[in-house]
Amino acid sequence: DQQVKQNSPSLSVQEGRISILNCDYTNSMFDYFLWYKKYPAEGPTFLISISSIKDKNEDGRFTVFLNKSAKHLSLHIVPSQPGDSAVYFCAASGWGGSEKLVFGKGTKLTVNP
């Protein structure tokens, strides 16, 4: 049973436009969410995170939004650049004892010049 779902396997956007990557979760005990970026044959790189006490966290071109009632989070990249082309993984963890991260299957983002 997938607790973290990324329903879009791929996304293609034009350079300079906004990229929106979505993630849904089912476990209401999750309270910390992370986005990782991964290039082929490399380890994932931490991008941005958000805790459940917030609904938005911003870091430069990257903003993560959290909608707890809908159990949904999204990553916005503005403006998108060709170097952003990678697979993006959403991950979630629980508070107070759940050390494990649960990952989604990833969304492959392609930013076209």
Next chain:
Amino acid sequence: DGGITQSPKYLFRKEGQNVTLSCEQNLNHDAMYWYRQDPGQGLRLIYYSQIVNDFQKGDIAEGYSVSREKKESFPLTVTSAQKNPTAFYLCASSIALTGTTYEQYFGPGTRLTVT
């Protein structure tokens, strides 16, 4: 430079042989993790360790074994009992203490091919 080292980058083995993947970190992190990634799949947790001499099974531990004799090192052995060992293996570490939030930092991965 602090980071996580995995070696080798590519590893080839014959079916029926055990193989050990190396993972070393100099970040002074307490927790270490092993994941497996298959094409079109997310990262699946194999084993994790919060402190030296202690480790826990993840979601897909069957056919794997680990040890944590030193804080810096968390080797993974893929045994002949693992039915589908060919995969991309990722090691990660974090300052993971119960009740805190944290990020996991990943190594570059090892591509294991078993024929």
